[in-house]
Amino acid sequence: xxxxxxxxxxxxxxxxxxxxxxxxxxxxxxxxxxxxxxxxxxxxxxxxxxxxxxxxxxxxxxxxxxxxxxxxxxxxxxxxxxxxxxxxxxxxxxxxxxxxxxxxxxxxxxxxxxxxxxxxxxxxxxxxxxxxxxxxxxxxxxxxxxxxxxxxxxxxxxxxxxxxxxxxxxxxxxxxxxxxxxxxxxxxxxxxxxxxxxxxxxxxxxxxxxxxxxxxxxxxxxxxxxxxxxxxxxxxxxxxxxxxxxxxxxxxxxxxxxxxxxxxxxxxxxxxxxxxxxxxxxxxxxxxxxxxxxxxxxxxxxxxxxxxxxxxxx
Amino acid sequence: xxxxxxxxxxxxxxxxxxxxxxxxxxxxxxxxxxxxxxxxxxxxxxxxxxxxxxxxxxxxxxxxxxxxxxxxxxxxxxxxxxxxxxxxxxxxxxxxxxxxxxxxxxxxxxxxxxxxxxxxxxxxxxxxxxxxxxxxxxxxxxxxxxxxxxxxxxxxxxxxxxxxxxxxxxxxxxxxxxxxxxxxxxxxxxxxxxxxxxxxxxxxxxxxxxxxxxxxxxxxxxxxxxxxxxxxxxxxxxxxxxxxxxxxxxxxxx
Numbered sequence: 308x309x310x311x312x313x314x315x316x317x318x319x320x321x322x323x324x325x326x327x328x329x330x331x332x333x334x335x336x337x338x339x340x341x342x343x344x345x346x347x348x349x350x351x352x353x354x355x356x357x358x359x360x361x362x363x364x365x366x367x368x369x370x371x372x373x374x375x376x377x378x379x380x381x382x383x384x385x386x387x388x389x390x391x392x393x394x395x396x397x398x399x400x401x402x403x404x405x406x407x408x409x410x411x412x413x414x415x416x417x418x419x420x421x422x423x424x425x426x427x428x429x430x431x432x433x434x435x436x437x438x439x440x441x442x443x444x445x446x447x448x449x450x451x452x453x454x455x456x457x458x459x460x461x462x463x464x465x466x467x468x469x470x471x472x473x474x475x476x477x478x479x480x481x482x483x484x485x486x487x488x489x490x491x492x493x494x495x496x497x498x499x500x501x502x503x504x505x506x507x508x509x510x511x512x513x514x515x516x517x518x519x520x521x522x523x524x525x526x527x528x529x530x531x532x533x534x535x536x537x538x539x540x541x542x543x544x545x546x547x548x549x550x551x552x553x554x555x556x557x558x559x560x561x562x563x564x565x566x567x568x569x570x571x572x573x574x575x576x577x578x579x580x581x582x583x584x585x586x587x588x589x590x591x592x593x594x595x596x597x598x599x600x601x602x603x604x605x606x607x608x609x610x611x612x613x614x615x616x617x618x619x620x621x
Numbered sequence: 622x623x624x625x626x627x628x629x630x631x632x633x634x635x636x637x638x639x640x641x642x643x644x645x646x647x648x649x650x651x652x653x654x655x656x657x658x659x660x661x662x663x664x665x666x667x668x669x670x671x672x673x674x675x676x677x678x679x680x681x682x683x684x685x686x687x688x689x690x691x692x693x694x695x696x697x698x699x700x701x702x703x704x705x706x707x708x709x710x711x712x713x714x715x716x717x718x719x720x721x722x723x724x725x726x727x728x729x730x731x732x733x734x735x736x737x738x739x740x741x742x743x744x745x746x747x748x749x750x751x752x753x754x755x756x757x758x759x760x761x762x763x764x765x766x767x768x769x770x771x772x773x774x775x776x777x778x779x780x781x782x783x784x785x786x787x788x789x790x791x792x793x794x795x796x797x798x799x800x801x802x803x804x805x806x807x808x809x810x811x812x813x814x815x816x817x818x819x820x821x822x823x824x825x826x827x828x829x830x831x832x833x834x835x836x837x838x839x840x841x842x843x844x845x846x847x848x849x850x851x852x853x854x855x856x857x858x859x860x861x862x863x864x865x866x867x868x869x870x871x872x873x874x875x
Contacts, residue, residue, distance in 0.1 A: 505710070506718065509718065513701060516697075516698065517718065518690045520690060562709040
């Protein structure tokens with residue numbers, strides 16, 4: 308419901324507002340031509356990209372919070388942002404002729420970093436704490452490298468900045484087509500991980516006693532989470548807080564059972580990003596805010612509020 | 622039957638030395654000893670949560686190294702010490718996870734699974750709270766849910782690591798009586814780590830006393846639980862008087 312509403316808002320509002328009747332007519336193929344163009348060439352693909360980005364980020368965050376047994380886990384900490392960011396920045400600055408490779412670059416960077424962090428954390432099995440620590444350290448290192456590259460190529464840095472702050476400006480059918488297969492595969496696989504995610508909540512020893520290979524399950528879920536986040540980052544840039552805040556909110560409302568938590572997080576994340584992007588697009592019209600900035604502005608205070616509320620109730 | 626043959630385990634300063642021991646089928650064995658004597662470690666070795674440096678552990682004459690995790694989970698269930706809070710699942714769902722060793726990852730419970738889940742909940746007396754969230758239950762009720770989950774694994778062997786911790790005396794006795802009943806009705810082999818010597822004597826067929834990673838005594842509670850043992854193992858000066866199966870431990874200085 309909320310998701311549908313955010314789709315409608317995303318299509319309707321903007322520099323030129325389009326009433327609902329016109330939208331419906333456009334979808335039937337007999338609307339005003341200008342509206343047709345705006346809807347199908349600009350707004351619809353952008354809203355769809357926003358939905359997918361949000362869904363992937365939220366699913367990724369929900370899975371990670373289960374695996375790490377840490378409510379603060381977020382795609383950011385497993386190196387997705389830093390790894391994806393570094394490779395994306397290198398693609399944009401050093402090989403600027405090949406900028407169409409940017410999504411692929413971000414994706415590969417995210418994936419490699421995740422595997423590297425997992426290997427670094429490995430010592431007779433990788434405990435969640437070690438993974439988080441390795442992630443934090445890698446994030447710092449990769450962030451520094453990223454800044455280094457940006458300083459060296461400071462004459463071309465403009466395009467990078469918008470990507471880094473997580474904007475969906477100019478996202479089109481091309482981007483949608485790029486991420487759609489990955490997003491669909493990732494989201495489908497995440498439904499296969501529901502039972503594993505629930506078992507994780509019972510504790511490592513109990514999972515082993517139930518005959519499961521806990522290390523293998525954990526690795527599978529982390530790879531899946533990084534795959535999802537990498538998919539989102541590759542097209543959406545560095546959009547933070549969705550993976551952290553959305554599963555949290557859903558957990559407060561419907562509990563931590565992943566049979567409900569995961570699907571609702573996916574819907575919630577999709578709605579949030581699509582809605583926030585519409586707001587970011589129209590708020591300071593004609594200047595478009597990158598949606599990542601807006602989400603951080605909403606997300607950070609909201610997160611602090613959650614922390615305080617929990618402390619009071621605990 | 623569980624056989625430990627010359628089992629040794631070392632981690633840091635702590636070690637279990639040359640443990641040679643049998644837990645007979647259909648009996649309740651209690652493992653007691655001071656803090657840090659290796660009681661929990663011994664249980665974890667049997668459950669393959671950690672692996673021995675030396676020696677072998679046999680379940681039904683077959684080394685546990687030859688069991689896959691899944692197959693072991695069909696022979697042996699264990700209640701680990703409760704460290705973290707319970708997850709936000711309903712009672713029935715929690716018990717249902719005991720069926721995991723028998724299920725494919727994506728399949729949900731079949732008729733047989735559901736019958737076993739119903740049975741496990743009935744035996745432990747939690748059927749009426751089936752839909753409640755485990756988090757909202759009292760400590761005694763949560764312990765019964767965890768036992769039901771272990772029972773749903775349909776194993777012949779049940780290991781328990783300090784099952785009475787955090788329970789008041791009423792719930793402690795209730796829990797121990799439930800375990801005795803499971804042992805007698807379903808011929809389950811039960812091995813548990815206990816802190817309370819009284820319960821070990823009252824409910825166990827035999828006792829194993831550990832100290833500093835070594836076995837210092839094994840046998841019938843009545844034969845080994847005495848003033849001499851308390852002095853040697855717990856550095857406690859006390860008399861032990863048995864009233865039937867129930868021991869009264871009377872400290873001479875307090």
